[in-house]
Amino acid sequence: MRVIPLLTAAIVTTGLYYAVIEREALLAFARGEDAVATDTSAEATAPVAAPATDNAEKSGAARVRVVALRSTARGIDSAVILRGQTEAARQVEVRAETTSTVVSEPLRKGAQVKAGDLLCKLDPGTRPATLLEAKARLAEAKIRVPEAQARLDEARARLKEAGINLTAAQKLSEGGYASETRLAAAQAAERSAVAGVATAETGLETTRAGIEAASAQVAASEKEMARLDILAPFDGLLESDAAELGSLMQPGSLCATVIQLDTIKIVGFVPETEVNRVKIGATAGAELATGKQVSGKVTFISRSADPTTRTFEVEITIPNPGLAIRDGQTADIVIAAEGTKAHLLPQSALTLNNDGQLGVRVVGADSIVAFFPVTLLRDTSDGVWVAGLPEQADVIVVGQDFVVAGVPVTATYKEASQ
Secondary structure, three states, rough: OOHHHHHHHHHHHHEEEEEEOOHHHHHHHHHOOOOOOOOOHHHHOOOOOHHHHHHHHHHHHHHHHEEEEEOEEEEEEEEEEEEEEEEEEEEEEEOOOOOOEEEOOOOOOOOOEEOOOOEEOOOOOOOHHHHHHHHHHHHHHHHHHHHHHHHHHHHHHHHHHHHHHHHHHHHHHHOOOOOOOHHHHHHHHHHHHHHHHHHHHHHHHHHHOOOOOHHHHHHHHHHHOOOOOOOOOOOOOEEOOOOOOOOOOOOOEEEEEEEEEEEEEEEEEOOOOHHHHHOOEEEEEEEEOOOOOOEEEEEEEEOOOOOOOOEEEEEEEOHHHHHHOOOOOOEEEEEEEOOEEEEOOOOHHHHEEEOOOOOEEOOHHOOOHEEEEEEEEEEEOOOOEOOOOOOOOEEEEEEEHHHHOOOOOEEEEEEEEO
């Protein structure tokens, strides 16, 4: 059995014991001091209270020095910021309603048109002849009305005569002065007169129905003639060339596209968390990609959210004199909303806590640091406007990244105007 490894292990174990367990005694021995025996009594183990002045000095030495800003909340006009694009106030694709060929020279894109201006004229073909035929049938039907009315009057007169004869025959027959044959003949004549009246009334109604049919045919022919002239529905610009001369147009074929730009819309989409802050009639401004700034009013807020983005469409109507704003330009939108209380702080005062929340650290009661999450409202050249702080707050602006909530500090204060 080897002895040297065992001795080595014993020596190392003893050295580790004194180095770890009996470290104080070992250090005292090295300094040449006598080791103090450990007293297990409660009196020996009781800590000795330090003087109050010593505690105060230690507490002051442990505090971190910071600079705090005495800030008071102020009322500001809040705003909802969106991104959108310009759109024409009205845009219509004017299409044909009948089949024919174009016989007019085309108008070119960019041309200004007025409501009722001719965009495309179609070949009438046989439509004028059809209209004349319908008018002739209407006139013929109207001529038949007096004739049918005369027949009805004649039938009613015969009915009246037959009624008189029947009454006379019945009285003579009751007195024995007329035969049964005469009475039967009078009754037959009266029934024939009734049938004649019914036939005449039917003829008159048929004639009137013919007039209605002829009138409808005339109206249809006139409408078909009107469809030959395709007109501009409102004042605007042509966004596309009108249909070329000789083009075959069918129902639904495009004649031209007309847009209205003298009043223009800016369309954006507001998140569902801020949609209740936007009101109809609220003042709104926008900055276009060209740098041009415009202003107008909110005229529409969608009641239905986009199923994909969960945002609501907002439309702002603005004047566009001279048609300087084009359709489809990108715009940064700012919509005025109800004011709120906020603090103006240096942007450098913002920090994050351990949970990643954006906020600021303030000097609270007893000079203890507290963390307040904030909401960023607006970024300006003078600083950032934030909400979420009390009315009065001592915000740490220097040293906030070296302390956390609950740490005592020694603060040097400066006013907001400095």
